Amino acid sequence: MQHFVASFSCMNNDQRLDAFSGDRLDPTLALQAAGLGVWRINPLTEALQTDPLGHQLLGLPGDADSFTIQQLLERIHPEDQRILSEAWESLLHRSEPVDETFRIIHSSNQIKWIRWWGQRYFAKNEQHSILTGLCQEVKPRVEHQNQPVDQWLSLFFEQAPLGIALLEGPTHQLRFANTPFQELWKLSRPVEEVLNRPVFEAFPGIAGLGLEELLEQVRTTHQPVSGQEQPAYFDRNGQLELAYISFVYAPLRGRLGQEYIVVVATDVTEIVISRQEIESRRKESQVMAEVLTRNNEQLSQANIQLSRSNELLQSFAYVASHDLQEPLRKIQQFVDLLRPQLPDENLVAENYLNRVQASARRMSELMQALLEFSQVPSKVSTPKPVPLDEVLQEVVQLLELGLKESQAKLSIEPLPIVWGQRQLLIRLFQNLLSNALKFSRVDRAGIATIPHIQLTSTLVAASDLSLKIHPAQKAHQYLRVDVIDNGIGFDPEYLSRMFQIFQRLHSKSAYSGNGIGLAISEKIVTSMGGAITAHSQPGQGATFQVFFPYLQK
Numbered sequence: 001m002q003h004f005v006a007s008f009s010c011m012n013n014d015q016r017l018d019a020f021s022g023d024r025l026d027p028t029l030a031l032q033a034a035g036l037g038v039w040r041i042n043p044l045t046e047a048l049q050t051d052p053l054g055h056q057l058l059g060l061p062g063d064a065d066s067f068t069i070q071q072l073l074e075r076i077h078p079e080d081q082r083i084l085s086e087a088w089e090s091l092l093h094r095s096e097p098v099d100e101t102f103r104i105i106h107s108s109n110q111i112k113w114i115r116w117w118g119q120r121y122f123a124k125n126e127q128h129s130i131l132t133g134l135c136q137e138v139k140p141r142v143e144h145q146n147q148p149v150d151q152w153l154s155l156f157f158e159q160a161p162l163g164i165a166l167l168e169g170p171t172h173q174l175r176f177a178n179t180p181f182q183e184l185w186k187l188s189r190p191v192e193e194v195l196n197r198p199v200f201e202a203f204p205g206i207a208g209l210g211l212e213e214l215l216e217q218v219r220t221t222h223q224p225v226s227g228q229e230q231p232a233y234f235d236r237n238g239q240l241e242l243a244y245i246s247f248v249y250a251p252l253r254g255r256l257g258q259e260y261i262v263v264v265a266t267d268v269t270e271i272v273i274s275r276q277e278i279e280s281r282r283k284e285s286q287v288m289a290e291v292l293t294r295n296n297e298q299l300s301q302a303n304i305q306l307s308r309s310n311e312l313l314q315s316f317a318y319v320a321s322h323d324l325q326e327p328l329r330k331i332q333q334f335v336d337l338l339r340p341q342l343p344d345e346n347l348v349a350e351n352y353l354n355r356v357q358a359s360a361r362r363m364s365e366l367m368q369a370l371l372e373f374s375q376v377p378s379k380v381s382t383p384k385p386v387p388l389d390e391v392l393q394e395v396v397q398l399l400e401l402g403l404k405e406s407q408a409k410l411s412i413e414p415l416p417i418v419w420g421q422r423q424l425l426i427r428l429f430q431n432l433l434s435n436a437l438k439f440s441r442v443d444r445a446g447i448a449t450i451p452h453i454q455l456t457s458t459l460v461a462a463s464d465l466s467l468k469i470h471p472a473q474k475a476h477q478y479l480r481v482d483v484i485d486n487g488i489g490f491d492p493e494y495l496s497r498m499f500q501i502f503q504r505l506h507s508k509s510a511y512s513g514n515g516i517g518l519a520i521s522e523k524i525v526t527s528m529g530g531a532i533t534a535h536s537q538p539g540q541g542a543t544f545q546v547f548f549p550y551l552q553k
Contacts, residue, residue: 035137036053036135036136037051037056037134038054038134039054039058039118039132040130040132041091042130042131043092054135057104057112058075058135059104059112077102077103077104077111079103084116087116091119091131092131099117100115101113101115101138102114112137113138113139113140114136114138115136116133117133117134118131118132118133119132159178159179160178160180162266163177163181163263163264163266164262165177165262165263166261166262166263167261171198172198172199172200172261173197173198174195174196174198175260177194177195181263181265184245184267200212214227215261218249218251222251224249224251225249226248227245227246229244229245230244230246230247232245242269243269244267244268244269244272245265245267245268247264247265247266250262325367328360328363331356332360332361335360338353366516369520372520373520376424376523376524379472380421380527383419383420383421383528384419384420384421385417386417386419386422387415387417388429388457389414391422392429395426395429395433398426402434406448406450408436408440408451408453409451409452410455411452411454412454412455413455413456414457419548419549420548421527424527427521427524428546432544433453434517435518435544436451436483436487439485439487439488439542440486440488441488451486452486453483453484454484455481455482455483456481457480457482458482459479459480459550460547462474462478469533471529471531471547471549472526473530475551478530479548480548481545481548482543482546483544487541488538489537489539489541489542490542491537495534499519499532525547528548530549532546
């Protein structure tokens with residue numbers, strides 16, 4: 001700090017006006033300044049003059065005729081001496097007006113807050129300048145009076161999720177900007193380098209966006225201005241980037257008459273873009289929904305037509321299997337009546353009659369099987385819990401004769417409860433066990449192998465199902481029942497044909513049957529929401545797997 005030697009003398013009230021009227025001090029300022037002390041400094045002689053009130057406010061010794069600036073600085077609180085030094089330098093070298101507040105320690109150790117402001121004026125002859133101004137006792141600053149509160153406020157504004165800045169005066173000098181505000185404008189410099197500068201000079205990237213007009217509007221009308229999701233292109237790292245900003249500009253008047261504008265802003269770009277994407281997807285979904293609605297209507301019409309076709313098919317199957325039974329019975333009766341009319345030992349005619357009667361019987365069996373197939377519903381309307389253990393007990397009774405004749409061995413583990421229809425389940429497992437008995441193996445010597453049939457069950461997750469398994473009803477888990485035999489097996493390439501109606505893998509002479517049992521079995525399983533498949537190798541037995549939806553009701 002520079003040290004200055006100055007002499008002081010006191011002026012009465014008349015001298016105050018006389019002394020300063022020629023130095024361009026506005027007389028109205030002195031007239032209105034009740035409680036104001038006046039000071040004057042000649043920068044050439046470094047002499048300081050003050051009136052009695054100023055003498056008293058600055059805490060100068062009343063009995064001293066002259067003293068130094070150093071003596072005055074000694075009466076200023078040590079923490080505030082820098083304030084006066086910088087103000088003095090500003091007056092001397094930069095000709096800028098000053099307005100500072102500092103603490104004076106009086107002889108009674110009483111601390112008073114003094115506002116000290118002034119300006120540099122040229123004398124009438126414009127040969128030299130005069131430094132003159134006022135001083136006044138003011139209330140203690142809030143920050144010194146309640147410093148913890150100020151620290152918490154500073155911490156709050158710094159950590160606030162919104163960008164907050166404070167602009168002062170007509171040039172909008174930036175007095176404060178928290179971290180979110182700096183991030184909002186993508187500042188590459190530390191905020192200390194842009195403070196106390198006009199905002200459009202500190203941030204040239206925001207100039208020309210229309211903010212100047214809005215800030216001027218707030219300053220002149222003293223009314224806040226706000227904007228919601230305003231689009232703007234900002235120069236960020238050398239590239240124009242579209243952003244959406246919501247902001248509020250609010251006027252604020254300082255305690256000492258300063259004009260401020262509080263800027264609160266937030267970058268809502270992500271929110272706006274997300275909403276735009278959601279809206280775009282909503283429109284796409286709406287279009288898709290309309291397409292799906294049309295497809296559902298078409299599907300509904302197709303289902304109606306399919307239902308009608310199924311009804312017609314069932315009616316046809318009933319007619320074909322029921323009404324045509326009578327002509328077949330007539331054919332068999334006429335054959336029986338015709339036999340006695342044949343000449344003795346007419347082997348050719350006897351053979352023809354036998355073949356006619358066998359064909360009629362065969363056709364009757366097919367008609368009966370077709371009737372049975374048509375009577376299986378496409379879907380069980382009122383499924384009920386059915387214990388499979390009870391179903392297998394009844395199936396074993398129905399197949400009792402075949403089991404005894406073949407001396408078959410049955411190994412049945414405890415089976416679960418499934419939701420379905422009891423009679424259909426009995427028919428299903430009767431078909432599967434009958435096939436296991438029918439297609440038993442015969443060794444090279446012609447000796448039949450004793451059938452060995454196993455039934456097991458397990459719970460399978462839907463995610464573990466083979467891609468070739470397509471149950472009719474979706475479920476998280478399925479009950480799988482395996483029917484395993486040691487019979488002749490089959491070639492896997494014939495699997496797709498096994499469950500088709502009237503499909504046979506073997507000749508009628510080798511194995512009896514009409515090729516409809518597995519087709520009926522698949523229709524039964526499908527009606528209960530499940531699926532059926534099989535896997536085997538020739539001569540190595542077969543495993544039929546039945547999947548039922550696992551429903552916890």
